[in-house]
Amino acid sequence: MNPAGPYFIGFLLAVVLAYYLVPNRFRNHVISMASVGLLAWIDLWFAGAFLVVTLMNFSAAIWIDSKHQLKQRHQALLLSLLGNIALLVAIKHSNIFHRIGDLFSNWLGSPNPIPALNWILPLGFSYYMFQALGYQFEVYRKSHPAEKSLINFIAFLGFFPKIFAGPLERSTGFLPALKTPRVLEYDNFSHGFRLILWGVFKFIVISNWIGSIIETSYIPDSETSGLYMMLSMVLYTLQVYTEFSGYTDIALGSGRLFGFQLTQNFRQPFLAKSLSDFWRRWHISLSTWVMDYIYTPLSLWISLRISPRKWGIMASIFISFLLLGIWHGSSWNFVIFGMIQGSILAIEIISLRSRKKHLSNPLGRIAGHISTMAIFVVSAQFFKTNNYHETLNWFRKALDFSNSNSSLTFEYNQWPTYHLIAILIFFVFDQFVVRNNIEKWLDKRNAVLRWLFYSLLIYAIIAGTESSVQPLIYQGF
């Protein structure tokens, strides 16, 4: 199901209507039923997997909370985590063993004895699984008691606007919000629809325009020039951003319609001065989750055992981002992506002092921006292709400047040129004017200008592209 499509929007409006028609004490029931119902509508297996994870974690947290001694709580948490991780590996990473078997069998020249399992990954699996893991930690830490209402827990874990690709909500924020009475407020409606409109525009229009420009670069054996491929690489990163941030805006806007403020996932990522700064601006809910639940406990544990302390911190950051890479999938592509991120972040830690000196002057800051973007753009290529062989071949081709078709020409009156100009205008507007906060920007405009803006977006969505259909890149995780 396309989260920017008419079926989802229609479903959302129907649920919002039902939500405000029922008394407050039943509103979480509406959310829970709608969330499970949506998954079941798409595929019964998705609903089944979600309910298994929900029931498992609901019971496990109550069990953890019933233990009063630290050691017992610790053991209960460990068992709960092992159960979740086993499920995560079984469903999402079942083929990792097959791939390892492939490596050995290629080396030994014998057939791979480990069969490939072709599970269909349930929609939103990684997202609600991580939310569940975070929830277990918070119950263990006594940040809040275990949730006793299954309805509230289903609503927290499976709230349908965020089921496709996050944001990852913390139980410390969302569970209390579920218990707070929500009333129909005009501001929520207004801001909600603005966010949804802006998100749909980014998701359908900008992302599609970029896709139409770069698609030839990714056709195997195409005659595209190296320069065009380089441009495509940069544009692909922008496509990932517009699609993902567009979807996030739809999720945030939908949340506002129900009276919730979901977590902001992007904060001008293209203005990052370093890779660590970048991860504080990109997919914020995931990176902070990794920092809080993997990096922090891991670095505490390692630094007690390794000296000097900075090696422990470097190892922790490397492992954390390697796991972040693997979270996306068990393909070697994602492992390489994680390793690149982890390695660069580890280097940034040990070079922090010298970098601070350089970042204090304008040239240093520009160099920081460019190098950060270059690292992310190159590593994001590992998301585009099916395996690392394809990625390396793609780079080889892109760097082959002996290609006779090496000119980068655009006829001034061709559609790709208009789209490219529009994309650049959008990028400047989004990152420097709106600054990932369309609500605040629109609040400062008068009604006429707001409605002109809405009209432009609506027209572009309806008549500016030939197809709204594309697989949501981050939905696959």
Add this chain to the structure above:
Amino acid sequence: MRVLQRISLKLIVLLGVLFLMNWAYSEWQYPEDLEKYTPMHSELESAQLADIIYLGDCSDVYCGSACDSDTSVSAFLKILMNDQKIAALSANGYQPSSYLTLIKALDSKVGEDKTIILTLNHRAFADHILLDWYYKPIIEQQLSLVQTRIPLLNRAMLTFYDPSSKRESLTLAKTEQWENTSIEINGKTKTIAMLMEKAAGDSVATSYLEDFAFVMGEAQREQLALFNDIIHEVKSRGWKMVIHYVPINLDGLSHEKHSWLKDHALEQRQILLQHFKAMDVQVLDHSTLLSQDDFLGIKSNSHYTANGKRKLALGLSTALKVPVE
């Protein structure tokens, strides 16, 4: 209540904006979109006013490198019946569901004495039934812009139409079904997949099996049902229906080692003729009309020479001029 009032006011303003937007779209962008996304719109307009509409596939339009003339069957028919307005809605890949979609796009109120000539090709029942589910969503999307709705809504339907999901889920199922359908050859039951293995290396046999071999299984009955739907749709509009059973190159199968394939093709022909006779519709059977000289190659899927197309058009014009008893 105040909240509801403000929301209602905003909805009214939104409706006004959409109204203006529709006007702007119709004035400035709609003609260009029509050319770009609905390539058959001018043919559809011609068909609205035509006396005879020819619904053809590649047998009507294809002209490859070995072609000796690019005049199609329908074009020859126009020359032979120049006192009639003839329109062709033909394209590569058109299949029964494409034709049904196109007929439904025609305004039933325009023209009462229309004759619809519908191409019947063995391909509609063989591996190329997959093409049906491949092209149908594309054609449906293309026809979004000419539906009887406000232009802006049509454009939204085009934007939000999802052809790929409809296509992918059906294609795989149909391929597996076709390959595993069993066929009786000389008293032995075999599957098309087994026959394809047997025919490996024999290009004539392979081309026949890929393009025309079928047994009347579930998928094929679905195709027949689509033909029936077309016949019902045409009859309900008070129009005349003629099924044009186009030829395949059976001469190419006349070699002794392919005689079993030729027998099979003729058996399939009988099944189809019997079915359409039972539907009480005129069938112009040209399936065995042409000889090897009228084909561009020896394979079963070879297209027609100019002379072959002329013969087909001549047969059609003769049949259309003679009243059906």
